[in-house]
Amino acid sequence: MTFLINPYTQENHDIVYDICVKTADNGDDASHLHEDPKLIGHCFAGPYINLEPDSAFILNDDNGPCGYIIGALDSASFYKKMRGVWLPDIRKNYEDPTSDPDTWNKDEEMIHLIFHPEEPVLFPAYPSHLHIDLLPKAQGQGQGKQMMDHFLKYLKKKASKGVHLGLSVHNDRAFRFYKKYGMVELKRNFDSIIMGLSFE
Numbered sequence: 001m002t003f004l005i006n007p008y009t010q011e012n013h014d015i016v017y018d019i020c021v022k023t024a025d026n027g028d029d030a031s032h033l034h035e036d037p038k039l040i041g042h043c044f045a046g047p048y049i050n051l052e053p054d055s056a057f058i059l060n061d062d063n064g065p066c067g068y069i070i071g072a073l074d075s076a077s078f079y080k081k082m083r084g085v086w087l088p089d090i091r092k093n094y095e096d097p098t099s100d101p102d103t104w105n106k107d108e109e110m111i112h113l114i115f116h117p118e119e120p121v122l123f124p125a126y127p128s129h130l131h132i133d134l135l136p137k138a139q140g141q142g143q144g145k146q147m148m149d150h151f152l153k154y155l156k157k158k159a160s161k162g163v164h165l166g167l168s169v170h171n172d173r174a175f176r177f178y179k180k181y182g183m184v185e186l187k188r189n190f191d192s193i194i195m196g197l198s199f200e
């Protein structure tokens with residue numbers, strides 16, 4: 001199998017959404033958890049490929065796309081656009097759930113997040129951020145490292161001084177991967193970890 005990293009194009013839109021849900025359960029497939037498979041993508045992939053498509057890259061194998069790395073050069077201005085432009089547009093397709101939160105399914109939890117996004121936490125020494133997701137068939141063959149190298153080269157060329165990312169405390173595999181890549185833990189709470197890498 002040969003792998004190639006290409007810039008994101010509009011024709012990759014749906015496959016990015018698909019890869020997003022197929023890797024969203026702490027790295028495993030989350031499709032069975034959602035009736036609306038687009039919800040995960042609306043929160044974690046759509047904002048990037050729509051608002052900052054130049055900061056998105058696709059991993060292709062002989063059969064087509066099998067992974068992506070997406071992100072934002074400047075997290076502060078990205079979150080401003082996400083909250084001011086992207087989320088209001090997505091909200092038009094959904095209704096904010098008003099029932100008891102204890103009864104919500106995963107779709108309703110995501111819809112709540114679309115109407116009430118968490119306050120973004122910024123890391124000024126690490127202004128950029130990223131998300132990387134590869135389908136199982138592309139994992140464990142060094143392609144994650146290639147994608148990180150490619151994206152960090154892009155960020156450095158754009159004069160970023162550092163990058164951070166968030167992951168679930170339950171995603172041990174990703175944690176070990178980022179640590180091996182040289183990222184350091186910046187923050188941790190009961191369910192998530194923030195890691196960063198400085199370019200200075």
Ligand SMILES: CC(C)(COP(=O)(O)OP(=O)(O)OC[C@H]1O[C@@H](n2cnc3c(N)ncnc32)[C@H](O)[C@@H]1OP(=O)(O)O)[C@@H](O)C(=O)NCCC(=O)NCCS
Nearest residue numbers: 023027132133134139140141142143144145167173174176
């Ligand atoms: C996490 C992920 C990006 C890693 O990419 P990958 O292609 O599988 O990892 P690679 O094969 O490039 O591994 C790179 C290096 O990390 C090491 N590594 C990878 N996974 C590791 C693990 N679980 N434990 C220890 N080392 C690990 C590899 O041995 C390799 O080291 P080497 O260069 O010395 O051989 C990929 O598995 C993935 O997309 N998983 C599903 C989605 C996900 O969890 N995304 C992250 C969300 S925060």
